[in-house]
Amino acid sequence: MTDTPLLHVDMDAFYASVALRERPDLVDQPVVVGGSGRGVVLAANYVARTYGIRSALPMTRVRRLCPHVVVLEPDYATFSTVSASVMETFREVTPQVEAISLDEAFLDVRGSLRRLGTPREIAERLRSTIHDEQGITCSVGVAASVSVAKLASRRAKPDGVVVVRPSEVTSFLHPLDVGELWGVGASTQALLHRFGLVTVGDVAHTPLDTLQRAVGVHLGRELHRLAWGTDRGELVPRAGPHEPERSMGADETFARDTDDREVVVRELLRLAARVTGRMRSAGVAGRTVTLKVRFADFTTITRSRTLPEATDVTVEVHRTVTRLYDALGLQRARLRLVGVRVEGLVPRTTVHHQLELGEPERGWAEADRAVDRAARRFGSSAVRPASLVRRR
DNA sequence: TCTGGGGTCCTAGGACCC
DNA sequence: TCTGGGGTCCTAGGACCC
Numbered sequence: 121m122t123d124t125p126l127l128h129v130d131m132d133a134f135y136a137s138v139a140l141r142e143r144p145d146l147v148d149q150p151v152v153v154g155g156s157g158r159g160v161v162l163a164a165n166y167v168a169r170t171y172g173i174r175s176a177l178p179m180t181r182v183r184r185l186c187p188h189v190v191v192l193e194p195d196y197a198t199f200s201t202v203s204a205s206v207m208e209t210f211r212e213v214t215p216q217v218e219a220i221s222l223d224e225a226f227l228d229v230r231g232s233l234r235r236l237g238t239p240r241e242i243a244e245r246l247r248s249t250i251h252d253e254q255g256i257t258c259s260v261g262v263a264a265s266v267s268v269a270k271l272a273s274r275r276a277k278p279d280g281v282v283v284v285r286p287s288e289v290t291s292f293l294h295p296l297d298v299g300e301l302w303g304v305g306a307s308t309q310a311l312l313h314r315f316g317l318v319t320v321g322d323v324a325h326t327p328l329d330t331l332q333r334a335v336g337v338h339l340g341r342e343l344h345r346l347a348w349g350t351d352r353g354e355l356v357p358r359a360g361p362h363e364p365e366r367s368m369g370a371d372e373t374f375a376r377d378t379d380d381r382e383v384v385v386r387e388l389l390r391l392a393a394r395v396t397g398r399m400r401s402a403g404v405a406g407r408t409v410t411l412k413v414r415f416a417d418f419t420t421i422t423r424s425r426t427l428p429e430a431t432d433v434t435v436e437v438h439r440t441v442t443r444l445y446d447a448l449g450l451q452r453a454r455l456r457l458v459g460v461r462v463e464g465l466v467p468r469t470t471v472h473h474q475l476e477l478g479e480p481e482r483g484w485a486e487a488d489r490a491v492d493r494a495a496r497r498f499g500s501s502a503v504r505p506a507s508l509v510r511r512r
Numbered sequence: 513t514c515t516g517g518g519g520t521c522c523t524a525g526g527a528c529c530c
Numbered sequence: 531t532c533t534g535g536g537g538t539c540c541t542a543g544g545a546c547c548c
Contacts, residue, residue, distance in 0.1 A: 221548050
């Protein structure tokens with residue numbers, strides 16, 4: 121038996137480490153993976169971090185912090201392949217694997233102790249296997265609950281293991297800033313600081329009802345559990361973050377802000393086509409269609425409409441978001457981003473279309489299938505709506 | 513030329529039904 | 531002649547995570 125059965129395994133600077141496998145000449149230089157233009161950092165290697173570069177930092181600031189930084193384009197296909205191999209390695213240790221993103225998972229090793237040794241030995245073996253097979257490093261936190269294991273892996277970075285026994289949990293947690301807790305972001309952190317609650321220990325020693333009056337019943341209870349390391353100790357085995365997905369969406373920041381309705385409507389068509397295409401390959405349809413609009417000043421609004429029945433038809437989703445957009449009645453407002461999302465997804469086989477007399481819609485679903493078939497044969501750029509074809 | 517894109521979950525008010 | 535209470539759906543916004 122063990123009192124620390126949970127491992128949290130987290131790849132170190134995952135996207136950057138994978139990208140650097142192809143470019144070993146760059147390992148000693150500051151490297152980030154990220155988009156160009158108005159993008160942000162997706163991952164930074166540890167050399168780049170010495171310049172203060174972090175994930176989510178705008179690329180414009182990155183270049184100011186470190187003008188000679190090397191920027192590599194993300195290659196999601198390779199990231200997914202490496203991720204799948206790593207997850208397979210996890211499942212060779214135990215079937216109790218809860219993946220929470222491409223580069224992170226919890227493992228419950230209770231059933232593997234006799235075969236593979238202590239949790240720490242299992243962690244070290246995993247790390248060397250992944251290093252040998254994938255050429256990247258990872259860090260492992262070991263504890264009795266998921267949030268403590270997660271914080272322990274962060275402490276272990278880069279390329280290490282940290283075990284937190286139950287008797288060490290409070291001395292490990294209580295000195296941390298509340299913002300370190302999993303689920304406490306900038307705004308909850310600021311709220312707690314305003315109440316004079318700066319460390320995890322401060323939160324732990326605040327009476328539950330006082331805490332709940334400050335931050336709400338639900339969050340208060342959750343914070344109390346996190347501050348004592350008494351959150352969940354059982355995993356929910358699954359291969360991905362959430363399966364199946366409950367919503368699918370796409371949004372895109374314009375290269376330059378725009379107030380041109382035609383540009384916006386055309387972008388909405390591209391996004392609707394992208395989203396419904398993914399829905400059709402996943403075999404799902406959804407009823408609630410949401411438009412997202414971000415203005416030049418970064419304020420963001422959403423407008424949604426629930427349809428009488430679920431759809432995966434490009435033109436229906438596009439028509440719905442276009443109506444929502446027109447209903448905003450914008451005149452000269454400059455837009456930074458638009459987005460399309462479909463929620464309330466159900467398997468398409470459960471949707472029974474009520475065919476109405478003389479309904480012209482019928483053809484569009486067949487048109488979508490034809491587009492999907494052509495895209496599979498000739499590539500996704502082969503077939504697209506006429507308004508998305510660049511004019512000469 | 514600050515601030516991506518993919519998601520999940522929670523809250524809160526109003527409509528509507530029983 | 532004063533108007534309960536619960537459940538569910540819909541909409542909008544916000545916090546958070548990777």
